[in-house]
Amino acid sequence: MTSSAWVGEGVRLRAREPEDWEKSLIFEEDSDAVRSGWRLHPPRSAAQAKKAMAEQAEEQLDLDEFSLVIATKAENELVGFINTHEIERVHGTFAYGISVGTPHHHKGYASEAIVLLLRYMFFERRFQKAEAWVYSYNEASLAMHRRLGFVEEGRRRRSHYANGRYHDEILFGMTTEEYAERYA
Template sequence: MQRLKGRHIYLRALEPTDLEFLYQLENDPTIWEVSGTITPYSKHVLRQYLENAHRDIYDVKQLRLAICSLKDEVLGLIDLFDFDPQNRRAGVGIVVKETANRNKGVGGEAISLLIDYAFATLDLRQLFANVGADNEVSLHLFKKLGFSQVGVKKDWIFENGVYKDEILFQKINS
């Protein structure tokens, strides 16, 4: 895959050298709610994942890309998931590591690059995103990027003994 380059970041395919970053990110319990994870991953399992990360989106129905600074520092991950070429849609997921990299435009630029790729290259008609109702930063980000709130999934996520709502967003390429 070509590098998808923006003004401050670029997106690239995962590399074997991303193992340590992936290990730290996937085993961070503070993002498990977003990723749907409930148990840690071993380096062995993640190494196997990276060995298969080159597989085609049409085969595995997912595309995970590293979000990198122009200085080649990995800042986060962005995904297309539940890829459905027949109905021309996919979900978008993003995680930016550490608070130091958040609220600096990294997420917005990464999602914008992915939107352009999904609509222009993959010929998708729509993208969707699931955002926790209490995640004000992500709610604002998806609205700012032209996603429309189309639903609320009541009591969708159970975390720390509390049920939380999840907001469903869509962006339709007209």
């Protein structure tokens, strides 16, 4: 049996498919989960969500900057999204964002997705450091990043506005050596 770098014990990272639009639209209606991932947007129609997902499914993915679905390994059910951004090839650094729907919290999906993504970026794409910004009100994500071995590197005070309040953003980082020591 062959193995995939994109499949872990409980999750698989995969490209978006046109039929993912319904789950994605339901996910977008979970305001707390959306705020924890980035920012709340006005509601989209089913037609807009369907069109956007179909277009995203057709896009050619860049080797370094991309967005993937986090799906359960067994049922291939969409539970969230993970993406890379802030790609700095000269310095060998990148950032990522992750968002998992509330019904799927505390099941290990986010942690496993991050470990899979970092393995690809460090060992296939030769990046040397990953960064993640976490909002100060997202206690679960703060705890998860610490548990995964990320180092808190800084704080941007009152730089994120959500739900009527200003919040800090905490920067976490992990080097390829730190990853290898823990996960290789």
